[in-house]
Amino acid sequence: MSGTRDDSVPRNRLPSAREIGVDDLVRRMFATYGVEDVPAERIPREPTALPWGELKQTFALPADIEERAGIEIRDDVPPDRSRLELLLSREVDRRTAVKLLAIGLVLGFGFLQTACRALLPVGARSDEEREKAKLSLEEYFKRHYRLMTDEEKRATIERLERLYELETGKRPHISTQGPHEGVLYGYAFNISKCRGYLECIRGCIEENNLDRGTDMRYIRIHEIPAGGFSLARANDSFYHEVPAEGHMYVGTQCYHCENPPCVEVCPVQATWKEPDGIVVVDYDWCIGCRYCQAACPYDGRRFNWRTPHVPVEEINLNQHYLGNRLRRKGVMEKCTFCIQRVRQGRLPACVEACPTGARVFGNLLDPNSEIRWILENKKVFRLKEDLGTEPKFWYYMD
Amino acid sequence: MRRLLSHMWPVLSLLPLLAAAVMVITACAGNVRVEGPSVEERLQEAEHQVLPTPQVSSRPFLEFEQYRLLQAAAGGIEAPPVETYVLTRVDDLTAYPCSTCHVKPLDELRAESEAEGQLQHWEITLNHGDESTLTCETCHNVNADGEGEDTVDALRTLAGKPVEFDAAYQQCAQCHASAVEDWLGGAHGKRVGGWAEPRVLQNCADCHNPHDPEWDVRWPAVPPKDFSRGRGGGP
Numbered sequence: 014m015s016g017t018r019d020d021s022v023p024r025n026r027l028p029s030a031r032e033i034g035v036d037d038l039v040r041r042m043f044a045t046y047g048v049e050d051v052p053a054e055r056i057p058r059e060p061t062a063l064p065w066g067e068l069k070q071t072f073a074l075p076a077d078i079e080e081r082a083g084i085e086i087r088d089d090v091p092p093d094r095s096r097l098e099l100l101l102s103r104e105v106d107r108r109t110a111v112k113l114l115a116i117g118l119v120l121g122f123g124f125l126q127t128a129c130r131a132l133l134p135v136g137a138r139s140d141e142e143r144e145k146a147k148l149s150l151e152e153y154f155k156r157h158y159r160l161m162t163d164e165e166k167r168a169t170i171e172r173l174e175r176l177y178e179l180e181t182g183k184r185p186h187i188s189t190q191g192p193h194e195g196v197l198y199g200y201a202f203n204i205s206k207c208r209g210y211l212e213c214i215r216g217c218i219e220e221n222n223l224d225r226g227t228d229m230r231y232i233r234i235h236e237i238p239a240g241g242f243s244l245a246r247a248n249d250s251f252y253h254e255v256p257a258e259g260h261m262y263v264g265t266q267c268y269h270c271e272n273p274p275c276v277e278v279c280p281v282q283a284t285w286k287e288p289d290g291i292v293v294v295d296y297d298w299c300i301g302c303r304y305c306q307a308a309c310p311y312d313g314r315r316f317n318w319r320t321p322h323v324p325v326e327e328i329n330l331n332q333h334y335l336g337n338r339l340r341r342k343g344v345m346e347k348c349t350f351c352i353q354r355v356r357q358g359r360l361p362a363c364v365e366a367c368p369t370g371a372r373v374f375g376n377l378l379d380p381n382s383e384i385r386w387i388l389e390n391k392k393v394f395r396l397k398e399d400l401g402t403e404p405k406f407w408y409y410m411d
Numbered sequence: 412m413r414r415l416l417s418h419m420w421p422v423l424s425l426l427p428l429l430a431a432a433v434m435v436i437t438a439c440a441g442n443v444r445v446e447g448p449s450v451e452e453r454l455q456e457a458e459h460q461v462l463p464t465p466q467v468s469s470r471p472f473l474e475f476e477q478y479r480l481l482q483a484a485a486g487g488i489e490a491p492p493v494e495t496y497v498l499t500r501v502d503d504l505t506a507y508p509c510s511t512c513h514v515k516p517l518d519e520l521r522a523e524s525e526a527e528g529q530l531q532h533w534e535i536t537l538n539h540g541d542e543s544t545l546t547c548e549t550c551h552n553v554n555a556d557g558e559g560e561d562t563v564d565a566l567r568t569l570a571g572k573p574v575e576f577d578a579a580y581q582q583c584a585q586c587h588a589s590a591v592e593d594w595l596g597g598a599h600g601k602r603v604g605g606w607a608e609p610r611v612l613q614n615c616a617d618c619h620n621p622h623d624p625e626w627d628v629r630w631p632a633v634p635p636k637d638f639s640r641g642r643g644g645g646p
Binding site for chain 2: 193194195196197199201203206208209210211212214215218227228230250251252253254255256270271272273274277355356357358359360364367368369370373374375376377378379380381382383384386387390391400401402403405409411
């Protein structure tokens with residue numbers, strides 16, 4: 014927060030626009046949403062009592078905006094808060110909304126409070142709440158992960174770590190470690206070894222902070238009855254002693270395709286393929302449209318229908334921005350080959366958890382790696398190869 | 412001609428529809444394929460390049476493991492192209508060295524413990540191969556009476572050569588040659604620590620009980636959530 018608090022000001026009074034850093038916020042809102050038709054120097058620097066007519070001019074709003082919304086606001090006096098809120102609640106485009114929010118700030122109402130209550134530092138009762146609100150608001154205006162500078166990355170990590178600490182008292186370590194040069198990750202699955210123990214799923218849930226409330230699983234193990242490899246006849250929610258007589262077990266998860274169709278369909282580029290071959294999601298850029306889920310031919314993507322819940326004592330604090338950090342409601346998530354682990358040189362949690370050795374992981378670009386030995390010495394296949402998606406996930410047999 | 416047309420009109424009117432359907436189907440089939448380089452092409456391309464060695468190591472995650480360099484030369488095992496380590500066994504054994512007790516012939520020891528009413532190794536039941544193929548003596552040098560080659564503190568190959576417990580994979584390799592080949596290549600068994608160097612493998616007996624190698628039939632680790640009664644089991 015910029016500015017200092019005057020101790021003589023009663024606690025229950027809403028802090029002024031200046032106290033919460035208004036210019037800064039307005040400028041940033043404009044920068045984020047590309048509202049270039051308002052010259053920055055015309056934005057009032059402190060709360061003012063500008064009449065509505067003048068405000069419309071300053072913020073380059075159409076002259077008949079209130080008329081079109083069916084609201085009456087006098088041009089020669091400052092608009093009152095309820096009128097502005099009413100206007101904002103009408104169907105306005107994003108740029109207009111940003112401008113109206115900015116006008117609210119300039120007029121010194123604790124105005125955004127209504128629009129995005131949880132995000133605003135205004136009116137928060139304790140210092141902790143105010144800090145949380147301020148951090149959340151800043152988070153709201155950050156950029157796409159791939160456009161962030163190192164400094165911006167550092168700042169968002171600091172905010173995310175602090176936010177979780179404020180909420181639970183535990184501070185995670187969120188890494189932004191990039192890909193290693195000369196590495197392309199690949200995975201192999203031995204279908205003659207898997208016995209359906211589901212240790213991989215347990216390992217994955219614990220490692221990746223998956224929602225404990227719903228049946229969120231990145232991995233599915235399909236129990237296929239003998240007589241041909243058919244996923245259509247498979248059961249992926251079995252619960253009986255395994256391995257069952259006359260059945261085979263085949264695991265599926267995100268295959269990290271070289272030509273990922275999910276990436277192609279994302280309308281906001283919130284998902285992409287990293288140079289080391291891992292397909293990742295920027296959880297804070299995803300709009301939850303689920304196009305990627307529809308485009309994936311392998312059922313590799315999962316959607317958060319509700320806020321994921323992980324008990325504080327079970328949380329994995331070793332996190333990555335593009336990996337197992339905590340997700341929100343309404344965003345996509347999926348297997349990341351445990352990006353937080355593999356970029357440290359470790360194996361994905363499913364590989365480590367598998368007691369049968371059915372899962373193999375390694376560097377495809379290293380000709381001496383285990384995964385390459387399998388590709389060169391075993392009979393391997395991939396699912397739906399004819400689609401040209403080029404999964405980096407092979408199945409093989411003993 | 413007119414007459415023919417008037418009779419054929421139902422069929423003829425279907426023709427454009429059919430053509431449209433064929434076009435849609437072919438267009439769809441064409442669109443489904445995602446274009447881009449294949450992994451194979453990428454790997455072939457990489458063969459002609461000098462790639463940097465990834466600056467990453469498994470070592471920090473091997474801190475609590477004990478491992479030794481693979482003893483390749485013996486047992487007909489071919490050395491893999493990368494330096495390979497195997498987890499040691501001796502530190503896992505509860506009654507090692509064997510020579511602490513096995514200083515007398517086996518018959519005498521057995522008679523003693525029967526007299527005491529306290530059998531040793533009672534928890535071990537040999538359930539590996541059958542009695543005509545495998546007995547204790549097939550792998551253990553139980554009647555050894557000397558040092559060096561003829562030690563009780565090592566396993567024994569079929570030809571009577573000693574094999575250290577840490578290199579027990581050589582013992583297994585005598586019969587399970589293809590499994591050991593897969594193990595060394597990377598298609599069988601498990602790596603420890605990470606995917607990066609150094610390469611450390613689990614020993615055969617870390618997963619397979621050599622006396623009873625059959626795997627368990629057991630319940631899966633995760634039960635499915637029951638959604639039949641409203642929200643599934645969560646808070």
